[in-house]
Amino acid sequence: MSLFNPETVTCNGETFSIYLTQQELEERVAELGDELSSKYEGKNPIFIGVLNGAYIFLSDLMRQVDIPCEVDFLKLSSYGDEKVSSGEVTDLKDIDADIEDRHVILVEDIVDTGLSMNYLVDKLQKKNPESIATVTLLHKTEATHHDVQLDYVGFEIPTLFVLGYGLDYAQEGRNLAQIYILDSDPKE
């Protein structure tokens, strides 16, 4: 267990409470790893992680996958330092790998409005992969209003701002080992 597992945390002046424990995260990530290992046996998939948020989930997920696989990263930004999407995606880094005819597993930490995932699937499709599957640790089901293809979802969560395990609030809180949820609705 991490030594950094408080029940509540304060980040940028706002209070968050525990929502998903380290054990719940570990168990679900292991299940997803098993599913992917079976599905992609013999296919040498390439995991593509979306920086920054997905880096912790992706590193844990890949260590639960027991078949040959590769990894690359791209970087987007749409939230800046805010709790609501700017509504625009900014490309900050593309992948280096050639994914033509490859089996791609696109890994996000969270699908909220769906804007980023929708944008990314379109962007990667243009590189002619053999297949694209999407994985997200968290899905804010009721907040998603863009069309998204979601193949593997860790947890469906309510429309409340979350923090930890890679997810930030104005760049802080990514190093928390568990997932925390804002004590009041950010839209109120």
Ligand SMILES: O=P(O)(O)OC[C@H]1O[C@H](OP(=O)(O)OP(=O)(O)O)[C@H](O)[C@@H]1O
């Ligand atoms: O479904 P959406 O409304 O598009 O929200 C999801 C996106 O927002 C976050 O990225 P962010 O822009 O905050 O960058 P970060 O990963 O560096 O924190 C998250 O990592 C997803 O990429």
Ligand code: HPA
């Ligand atoms: O709830 C959230 N928390 C952190 N980052 C995010 N990016 C989209 N939604 C969220």
